[in-house]
Amino acid sequence: MNKQTQNNEDETNIENDLRFKMDDSLAVAYIMKEDKLNELKYSAIIFIVFAIVLTFIAFFISIGFFGDYNIIFKIALYIITLGLYYLAINSFLESKRLKPEAIEEKILTNKIIDFLETMIDDDFLSQNVEEGRSIELSYYYIYEIIEKMIIEEFGELNCSYIEKIYEDYYNKFF
Numbered sequence: 001m002n003k004q005t006q007n008n009e010d011e012t013n014i015e016n017d018l019r020f021k022m023d024d025s026l027a028v029a030y031i032m033k034e035d036k037l038n039e040l041k042y043s044a045i046i047f048i049v050f051a052i053v054l055t056f057i058a059f060f061i062s063i064g065f066f067g068d069y070n071i072i073f074k075i076a077l078y079i080i081t082l083g084l085y086y087l088a089i090n091s092f093l094e095s096k097r098l099k100p101e102a103i104e105e106k107i108l109t110n111k112i113i114d115f116l117e118t119m120i121d122d123d124f125l126s127q128n129v130e131e132g133r134s135i136e137l138s139y140y141y142i143y144e145i146i147e148k149m150i151i152e153e154f155g156e157l158n159c160s161y162i163e164k165i166y167e168d169y170y171n172k173f174f
Contacts, residue, residue, distance in 0.1 A: 030160035032109075033102035037095055044091035051084035108154070109165055115153055116146065116169050139170070 058077050061069055128145055129138045147162050 028160050030158060030164040032164070033098060033105045037098050037102045040091045040095035040098065044088045044095065047084050047088035047091060051081055051088055054081040054084060112150060112154060112162075112165050113169060115150070116166075119149060120146070120173075 054077065057066075058074070058081055060066055061074060061077065125142070128142050133141070143163070143166055146166060147159070150162055150165075151157065
């Protein structure tokens, strides 16, 4: 088998793997726990602000300041206010539960980035990029190699997590 035939077969295999990876990655995009934590905190703040505002509105409606409203409207307003307080408290508690996990994930992410910085250099790239291979295929070919290296070094991790770290690293340094 000549070199051109081998390259074509390699590209076909990589393209097939790429299709599988693309289908797999479309199913689940990884969201960093720190981002989830911030989202929960901001959601809780928004819920608590609206709940406080509704509490004042409910109070003024109860004393007749805005006129006379029927009892069904008042009960609905109280239920909505209590629901917002519940959502705020629940979001705060969930963010408190998620905080240690987010810290652990950040430490692991920094370790993986340090590992990538020591492993990926010009020699590594020149050894794994072939002439004639498209940039996209080279990207995914190198990603496959790096994913295996990360799993060997850090154990089994979520593939979407590894892909997210690799994309962030790639966008930052290349």
